[in-house]
Amino acid sequence: MCIISHNMNNDNCKKMTAISLFSSAGIGDLSLNSSGFDVLVANELISERAEIFSCNFPETLSLVGDIWEQENKIIAETKRLLAGRTLDVLFATPPCQGMSKNGRGKLLNSIRKGDKPIHDERNRLIIPCMNIAVELKPRFFVMENVPELENTVIIKKGNPENVIFILDYVAERLGSEYKGVWEVVEFADYGVPQRRQRLITVFSWDVFVNEYMQKFKTVLPERTHAKIPNNGKLPWLTVRGSIAGLPPLDAGSQVTCKDKNNPFHQVPLLDKDKYFWVSNTPPEKGAFDNQCINPICLCKENPIHSAAHNEEGINRASQETPLYCIDCGEILPRPWVKNGADIRLMKGFTSAYKRMNWDLPSSTLTRNLSYACSDNKLHPDQHRVLSLYEAMLLHTITDFNYKWKRTDGKRVSDKLIREAIGESIPPRGLKAIFKHLMRLAQHDYEVMAERHSTCEQLSLM
Numbered sequence: 001m002c003i004i005s006h007n008m009n010n011d012n013c014k015k016m017t018a019i020s021l022f023s024s025a026g027i028g029d030l031s032l033n034s035s036g037f038d039v040l041v042a043n044e045l046i047s048e049r050a051e052i053f054s055c056n057f058p059e060t061l062s063l064v065g066d067i068w069e070q071e072n073k074i075i076a077e078t079k080r081l082l083a084g085r086t087l088d089v090l091f092a093t094p095p096c097q098g099m100s101k102n103g104r105g106k107l108l109n110s111i112r113k114g115d116k117p118i119h120d121e122r123n124r125l126i127i128p129c130m131n132i133a134v135e136l137k138p139r140f141f142v143m144e145n146v147p148e149l150e151n152t153v154i155i156k157k158g159n160p161e162n163v164i165f166i167l168d169y170v171a172e173r174l175g176s177e178y179k180g181v182w183e184v185v186e187f188a189d190y191g192v193p194q195r196r197q198r199l200i201t202v203f204s205w206d207v208f209v210n211e212y213m214q215k216f217k218t219v220l221p222e223r224t225h226a227k228i229p230n231n232g233k234l235p236w237l238t239v240r241g242s243i244a245g246l247p248p249l250d251a252g253s254q255v256t257c258k259d260k261n262n263p264f265h266q267v268p269l270l271d272k273d274k275y276f277w278v279s280n281t282p283p284e285k286g287a288f289d290n291q292c293i294n295p296i297c298l299c300k301e302n303p304i305h306s307a308a309h310n311e312e313g314i315n316r317a318s319q320e321t322p323l324y325c326i327d328c329g330e331i332l333p334r335p336w337v338k339n340g341a342d343i344r345l346m347k348g349f350t351s352a353y354k355r356m357n358w359d360l361p362s363s364t365l366t367r368n369l370s371y372a373c374s375d376n377k378l379h380p381d382q383h384r385v386l387s388l389y390e391a392m393l394l395h396t397i398t399d400f401n402y403k404w405k406r407t408d409g410k411r412v413s414d415k416l417i418r419e420a421i422g423e424s425i426p427p428r429g430l431k432a433i434f435k436h437l438m439r440l441a442q443h444d445y446e447v448m449a450e451r452h453s454t455c456e457q458l459s460l461m
């Protein structure tokens with residue numbers, strides 16, 4: 001099907017247009033591209049990530065380098081490639097490492113009082129991003145980030161007192177022509193077999209979109225899945241449904257840790273101690289809660305690990321959790337550190353060395369997905385972490401024809417794959433969002449009627 005962009009000046013049938021800022025290896029762009037948007041220009045700082053992007057999207061002009069320096073070129077090249085057409089989507093996914101977890105009011109107060117140090121420079125990347133948006137006036141400004149973005153402020157111009165919340169800054173820069181909404185999306189609710197929460201922000205000048213926004217207080221499609229399904233929704237997809245049936249692996253030996261038929265289905269070896277803890281961890285449990293394995297004791301009453309908030313509100317792991325069986329005194333297969341002859345329980349939370357649950361979506365896949373000590377990263381019942389192939393399935397990259405290659409055709413490193421997965425959102429979920437935005441951009445009255453009838457059925461109007 002050929003989708004025609006509104007405001008098109010020429011007679012050629014062209015797809016709707018988009019640009020992608022902070023594009024990394026282009027996992028988000030899989031959703032844009034497969035929803036029918038033509039990604040004209042992309043910008044990414046790190047060249048090895050941009051190489052994967054170019055390998056997958058050879059038709060997109062990839063501008064590599066710091067957005068502060070590339071800003072003018074991004075604007076000029078986009079205008080050239082648009083050749084008079086409207087830019088339909090500006091998709092921005094700035095880095096999230098500098099975002100705060102504190103509440104909005106508390107944070108703003110502490111910065112104004114000078115209690116909080118000057119914040120992370122990376123948060124100011126929104127400034128060149130908005131310079132580009134103001135120049136290109138996209139129909140949709142779409143930003144994806146961690147929920148903490150809502151509480152994050154930036155210094156506008158040099159003066160530390162001149163702070164503003166990022167979302168207020170976005171609204172201010174876009175001006176009154178644009179209306180916007182933002183909401184936290186759980187991507188498992190869009191049929192992704194992985195828990196991942198992200199803040200999706202959408203601003204638009206399009207009157208049809210604004211009417212929809214005003215009526216339904218959202219521009220996102222209805223959620224299709226739910227933890228407890230109701231109103232026609234489907235149950236969350238699970239780890240079992242996605243990765244059960246793959247050849248089993250075991251991180252105990254060089255022979256068992258790889259599938260010779262699939263170079264992505266292999267896992268790092270666990271050293272002797274880690275393998276001991278992990279291989280004694282039952283399904284749905286974490287190694288910090290392992291019980292006695294002395295065959296003549298097998299005590300199951302050893303206190304499990306816990307955590308609590310201290311007076312300053314900081315979550316601390318318990319220091320009382322035993323490492324030796326309270327019944328027979330044998331060492332428990334719980335994570336430990338050795339200092340000479342002294343062995344003590346490792347500092348860490350119960351979520352470390354913990355198994356995923358077969359019958360739930362996986363935990364959020366981070367760049368640490370191959371580390372057993374990271375939160376909820378163990379396979380549901382095999383003695384290992386997930387393979388990269390399993391991560392690709394749970395991240396829904398396997399829905400698409402995506403190549404983990406550089407432009408010279410060589411496969412990229414495992415580290416780069418983990419980083420690209422960990423910093424992106426599952427493209428199946430994002431595709432549902434872009435397909436919906438595409439219908440809104442086409443002024444599809446059915447999309448309005450469908451939402452209306454669901455709201456009426458649920459008596460929400």
Ligand SMILES: C[S@@+](CC[C@H](N)C(=O)[O-])C[C@H]1O[C@@H](n2cnc3c(N)ncnc32)[C@H](O)[C@@H]1O
Pocket residue numbers: 022023024025026027028029043044045046049065066067068093094095096125420423424425
């Ligand atoms: C959250 S990731 C983007 C994920 C990406 N959209 C995807 O779908 O995979 C943020 C990206 O911004 C890039 N970045 C950080 N600072 C930048 C800068 N100054 N200019 C351009 N890109 C930058 C990072 O290298 C990283 O790849």
